[in-house]
Amino acid sequence: MASKYKRVLLKLSGEAIAGNKGFGIDPAITGQVADDIAEVYQDGVEIAIVIGAGNFIRGATAEGVSRVAGDTMGMLGTVINSIAIKEYLEAREIPARVLTAVHCDRAGEYFTPDLAIEYMKMGIVVVIAGGTGNPFFTTDTAAALRSAEIGADVVLKATKVDGVYDSDPAKNPNAVRFEMLTHAEALARELKVMDATAFSFCQEYGVDIIVFKLLEKGNLRKCIQGQPVGTTVTSGGKQ
Numbered sequence: 191m192a193s194k195y196k197r198v199l200l201k202l203s204g205e206a207i208a209g210n211k212g213f214g215i216d217p218a219i220t221g222q223v224a225d226d227i228a229e230v231y232q233d234g235v236e237i238a239i240v241i242g243a244g245n246f247i248r249g250a251t252a253e254g255v256s257r258v259a260g261d262t263m264g265m266l267g268t269v270i271n272s273i274a275i276k277e278y279l280e281a282r283e284i285p286a287r288v289l290t291a292v293h294c295d296r297a298g299e300y301f302t303p304d305l306a307i308e309y310m311k312m313g314i315v316v317v318i319a320g321g322t323g324n325p326f327f328t329t330d331t332a333a334a335l336r337s338a339e340i341g342a343d344v345v346l347k348a349t350k351v352d353g354v355y356d357s358d359p360a361k362n363p364n365a366v367r368f369e370m371l372t373h374a375e376a377l378a379r380e381l382k383v384m385d386a387t388a389f390s391f392c393q394e395y396g397v398d399i400i401v402f403k404l405l406e407k408g409n410l411r412k413c414i415q416g417q418p419v420g421t422t423v424t425s426g427g428k429q
Contacts, residue, residue: 194416195343197236197310200227201333202348204271206404208245215245215274219405224278226410227315231284235414236310238340239275239317242329243267249325261325262292268329269297272319279315286315291323291332303339310340330388338395345397346413347384348404353421354381368421376423383423396425 207223209216231237246267252260272288279286287309288298298319299305306316321332330347337345351359352367356379359365368381373393376383383389383399392399400413402420412419 191415191417193230193233193235193414195235195414197238197340197342198230198344198346198414199238199240199333199337199340199342200346200348200410201330202239202241202275202404204242204245204267206348206350207241207271207274213245215271220274220278222405222407224275224282224284226404226407227279228282228284229408230411230414231315233411233414236313237315238306238310238336238342239272239315240329240333240336241268241271241275241317241319243271246270258325261321261327265292265319265321265323266294268321269294269319272317273297275317276315279317284315285313286317288317288319291318291320294320303336306336306340316340328385328388330384331391334384334388334391334397337397338391343398345392345399346410347399347401348410349401350403350405352403352406352419354383354401354423356381369418371421371423373423373425392423393425398425399423 207215207220209219243264247263249261249264269290276286276288289301290298291301309316318336321329355365355367357365400420400422402409402413409419
């Protein structure tokens with residue numbers, strides 16, 4: 191099946207690559223994520239990745255330091271995770287580059303939209319580190335911002351659950367999963383698609399979001415092919 195999207199931005203959480211350890215980088219889980227990315231890369235899809243740092247630190251909840259310092263630590267954590275993703279991809283013969291919004295010369299090149307687009311057109315996966323480069327913004331917001339800057343067709347938000355529900359499925363066994371929503375519907379229902387700043391940005395600039403379960407073999411490819419996986423939040427109404 192042909193790919194529906196030509197250029198995508200994949201948003202990963204740091205916790206996703208920590209696996210059951212809850213901290214650090216789990217080689218088996220990270221390898222599985224890299225395998226899924228390699229699969230869609232082979233389909234000719236241009237890929238950018240933004241990853242969080244929750245497997246190391248969350249700036250907003252870091253104790254003993256200021257919020258600015260905590261967020262700076264978190265941005266550096268995303269650089270660590272981005273280098274790991276790059277290494278796992280290159281081990282699978284997938285060319286990748288780390289572009290970072292915070293200056294770390296030995297870790298990666300400084301991010302600019304033009305450079306990211308140039309690399310993707312060359313068939314190189316771009317791993318965008320450092321969040322937005324500023325404190326007080328999450329990596330969800332970074333993903334929304336970068337998707338617009340690089341002209342991504344869609345944001346693929348990988349999570350531990352298989353979409354967006356009307357209530358927490360871990361607490362409510364009768365929670366109902368949505369297959370398709372508009373941004374306006376998600377806001378009206380106060381559904382937790384992304385953090386408020388990121389979601390408002392996606393709504394304003396018409397960025398579609400697909401929320402899907404990451405660690406289920408083939409899901410990433412199915413999303414990119416346009417198969418009904420997870421929940422699609424769109425500005426264009428139900429399709």
